[in-house]
Amino acid sequence: MKLYVFNPDTDMAMANNEENYMAPASARRMAQDLAILPIWYAQPGSAVLAPSAYNADFLQRMKNVFSLSVQLVTEPELPDYADSQIMPWGWNPAFRKRMLKGGIAVRKLLTTDDLSEYRGLSSRVHTIFLCLIFDVHKVDYVCGKHRLVEGNGKEVFSDVVAKGFGGSYVFKSIWSGSGKGLRWCRRGLTKATADWCKRELNEHGAIIVEPIYDKVGDFAMEFYSDGQGKILFTGYSRFITNEQGAYHGNILISDVEVEQWLRQYVPLQAVVNIRECLQKGLETIYGESYTGPLGVDMMVCRQEGEHPYAIHPHVEVNVRMTMGIVAHQLYKNFVTPDSEGFFSIDYYSSNEALRTQHEQDTKDYPLIVENGRVSSGYLALTPITPQSRYRAYMRI
Known part of the structure; x- marks a missing residue:
């Protein structure tokens, strides 16, 4: 039982x-x-x-x-x-x-x-690996990058972490989820956030830093790992967060309706390509090491360039049951x-x-x-x- x-x-x-x-x-x-x-x-x-x-x-x-x-x-x-x-x-x-x-x-x-x-599998570090996989496969309509900051916590320099991030970024704990363990820097690095970073670095040896994106909405792809090398897609979930990124709730709609929502911003084939690339990446990392549900949080973002919108396909990987499931x-x-x-x-x-x-x-x-x-x-x-x-x- x-x-x-x-x-x-x-x-x-x-x-x-x-x-x-x-x-x-x-x-x-x-x-x-x-x-x-x-x-x-x-x-x-x-x-x-x-x-x-x-x-x-x-x-x-x-x-x-x-x-x-x-x-x-x-x-x-x-x-x-x-x-x-x-x-x-x-x-x-x-x-x-x-x-x-x-x-x-x-x-x-x-x-x-x-x-x-x-x-180790639950660490946010794996979002960096997924990012590299998307870069290697050159998947279209994709945005999102993560940077690992390592050290003993003696110093955290805003000009280092903000490089390439436009001066607006968010720090993330290595182990946390559901919008927790985040420190937002919309106007540069404050002393309170620098002290928080030092504590995290002293305790865990690393933190993640990412740009703050122009988000349109949140959603997730939900999966199941069979522990035998296969990652099975089980459906979508749309969810809402507050300004600090904390989970607020889920919109209850069908998978078809989630895809219709996404098609307002990117072609459906792009969504399929992202899902297939993600599955391959998840199988590499989790396929034979973890059995159970997992959810990958994503965002639709506005951007400048060839496409006005893109999907950030690896905001967070939750190696556990999720509210989206x-x-x-x-x-x-x-x-x-x-x-x-x-x-x-x-x-x-x-x-x-x-x-x-x-x-x-x-x-x-x-x-x-x-x-x-x-x-x-x-x-x-x-x-x-x-x-x-x-x-x-x-x-x-």
Whole structure:
């Protein structure tokens, strides 16, 4: 049996790389509030690890409305599922220790050597390798470059990192994701950012620096690596970020509609060429070293030159489950065809504020379900409890 676990702190835990890592309180709250989220993307006949309080009743209600063949497993029950195939949001040493301590058989978990290799595969450094592959194959309608800054953190010179970037650039941590670990320099390098860079260089030995592009919109290509050398394309996702690059939510539309959106800016054949080149690059890096889902974030950008628009095809590679894959599965399995909507994770400063918004959305957008699929309305994808600060929802 496959046992799914939502551990959204995995990027931070991977950066820390210690088995005794403890996530910040906000990340622990998110993991608690949204523990049952995997029911929406788990394979039929599998299980999801979550507390029974509130989640058991919520799951039963969802089963009464949707075609869900998933069961709930609580932490004390883990020894009964010792031989399950563990399907986390992402792997890291602290998660491995948690599963081992909970009763999962050691043979069902990644080894420490596996985790070390996985950490290397999760590094943003690989975006540089992908960039080189696109340069070698001379793929048209492509933009995007990354530069690796290495050293011991003694000095970071703005004239060095900004060279060729027009004085407007962004620094990225080696290990982070979902718009985190970014420092934006729109008017040169500030002392606060220089100090941040020094800390990153001292801790991890390197950072990434990139130009700030004239972005039109965000999207991603989602893949699955079979661990045998093949990278399979599973679909697109369109998403929205804030000005700091942090994830805000996904637009729920079909793959065909994503391609129609892209065709406003570049020919469809260019999108196909980019996807095929990317698959070859991913197979080289991840094909035989990683088994599981991965998503590649991209941007449509305005540019000067022969083509007014281009695609940045390797903004970020997420070697784990992604919100884009969740959104793709939601639309594919639980939304009526030709409908569209929005999927998001919201945080509220108080439970009262969350409950007020939830009740208002329930009233303003009444849910209509036809043959197990949402045709319109608001649906909370996790229970809203007296302790909740986070909610996952879709509105069609």
